[in-house]
Amino acid sequence: xxxxxxxxxxxxxxAAAAAEFYRLRFxxxxxxxxxxxxxxxxAVMFPVGESRIELVQPTRxxxxxGKFLDKRGEGFHHVAFEVEDLDAALAELDSAGLDLIDxxxxxxxxxxxxxFIHPHDAFGVLTELVESGEHKE
Amino acid sequence: xxxxxxxxxxxxxxAAAAAEFYRLRFxxxxxxxxxxxxxxxxAVMFPVGESRIELVQPTRxxxxxGKFLDKRGEGFHHVAFEVEDLDAALAELDSAGLDLIDxxxxxxxxxxxxxFIHPHDAFGVLTELVESGEHKE
Numbered sequence: 001x002x003x004x005x006x007x008x009x010x011x012x013x014x015a016a017a018a019a020e021f022y023r024l025r026f027x028x029x030x031x032x033x034x035x036x037x038x039x040x041x042x043a044v045m046f047p048v049g050e051s052r053i054e055l056v057q058p059t060r061x062x063x064x065x066g067k068f069l070d071k072r073g074e075g076f077h078h079v080a081f082e083v084e085d086l087d088a089a090l091a092e093l094d095s096a097g098l099d100l101i102d103x104x105x106x107x108x109x110x111x112x113x114x115x116f117i118h119p120h121d122a123f124g125v126l127t128e129l130v131e132s133g134e135h136k137e
Numbered sequence: 138x139x140x141x142x143x144x145x146x147x148x149x150x151x152a153a154a155a156a157e158f159y160r161l162r163f164x165x166x167x168x169x170x171x172x173x174x175x176x177x178x179x180a181v182m183f184p185v186g187e188s189r190i191e192l193v194q195p196t197r198x199x200x201x202x203g204k205f206l207d208k209r210g211e212g213f214h215h216v217a218f219e220v221e222d223l224d225a226a227l228a229e230l231d232s233a234g235l236d237l238i239d240x241x242x243x244x245x246x247x248x249x250x251x252x253f254i255h256p257h258d259a260f261g262v263l264t265e266l267v268e269s270g271e272h273k274e
Binding site for chain 2: 001002003004005008010011012018021025026027028049050051055073074075076082092093096098119122123124125
């Protein structure tokens with residue numbers, strides 16, 4: 001079902017500083033900061049092979065990522081796997097009794113349809129499924 | 138410098154149970170458990186695109202992953218990026234003053250040369266660099 005790691009999200013206090021670190025030390029090519037108002041974040045991404053690293057900085061302390069930083073500090077936040085058919089995937093997982101944060105897809109960064117699975121049903125890993133149009137006709 | 142996400146390591150209490158979850162729910166194809174005595178772990182891997190998920194279970198409570206589980210619980214443990222020349226990468230990062238857990242490469246799962254960068258110098262992310270022979274002559 002998983003076609004690739006679409007992206008790996010890091011929670012950071014300062015996305016510009018983190019982007020500069022990866023540019024300077026590892027030759028990464030970060031894009032422009034992208035605000036996602038609904039989630040209270042600004043994201044900076046850079047490609048690594050067929051995947052991306054997403055540096056996620058909260059724009060409000062009460063946003064989910066803001067609360068995450070307060071509780072856990074900087075570090076891994078979520079992983080996103082690309083699936084071909086998000087509706088079918090969610091229906092299957094829902095019928096298997098998994099705790100889905102989003103039982104229906106919503107629209108995330110880059111305008112892609114995505115949904116989160118609760119980490120307590122995925123061995124502590126906040127897992128996103130994303131339906132990317134990139135590989136489709 | 139990063140050619141791809143080589144693997145993403147999850148710390149789990151029961152690698153067989155986690156592998157079965159990913160097999161059943163997401164159609165993953167986990168390999169056989171691989172013990173790495175030196176690190177006090179057993180790892181089960183499954184491919185996702187050009188990357189892998191590595192399910193890491195401690196075999197001793199006092200191993201680094203055992204301590205991690207006690208402190209943080211299950212979840213993301215480390216990310217490994219493939220680099221072409223690990224010695225050159227480590228020399229460059231060392232001269233830039235980064236805190237390297239391994240200033241010289243050691244041999245990890247699969248017999249690959251690898252080294253860890255300390256998470257406090259990588260925005261809270263335990264970052265492994267791995268030199269894979271897979272793309273080399």
